[in-house]
Amino acid sequence: MGPVRHDQVDVLLYAWLSEADPRKAEQQFTLYFKAAFPELCRFMRAFRAEPATAQDIAQQALIKFFAHLGIDRKAANIQLREALSELRPLDFGALHLRLVTGCVPR
Numbered sequence: 001m002g003p004v005r006h007d008q009v010d011v012l013l014y015a016w017l018s019e020a021d022p023r024k025a026e027q028q029f030t031l032y033f034k035a036a037f038p039e040l041c042r043f044m045r046a047f048r049a050e051p052a053t054a055q056d057i058a059q060q061a062l063i064k065f066f067a068h069l070g071i072d073r074k075a076a077n078i079q080l081r082e083a084l085s086e087l088r089p090l091d092f093g094a095l096h097l098r099l100v101t102g103c104v105p106r
Contacts, residue, residue, distance in 0.1 A: 009035050017069065020077055029070075033062055 012035050016028035037058055044054035091097070 009039060012036075018077060018080075020074070020081075022074070025070075025074075029066055033066075036062060 009032070012028070012032040016025060016032050019025040019028045040058035040061060041051075041054045044057050045051065049057065
């Protein structure tokens with residue numbers, strides 16, 4: 001895998017954080033890890049760390065990140081979905097409602 005743009009890494013992170021299915025979430029994290037690991041290694045080498053040390057630090061950091069966020073990820077995802085389901089667009093008329101919700105008002 002070649003260099004990844006930071007916004008692509010962010011998209012992979014959000015895909016992992018928003019995945020409700022634990023098995024799919026683990027797959028999403030694997031994709032994130034594969035993209036973030038080389039970037040984190042490059043960052044660590046900027047501090048003049050030896051390549052092997054940079055890889056060890058990067059791997060440990062991502063594993064700790066996974067463990068820390070993975071515990072609360074599911075609960076946060078449920079809370080986010082509940083909050084999003086309660087959001088309603090402001091009433092700017094039927095056309096606006098169709099554009100926002102993608103449906104025809106009753």
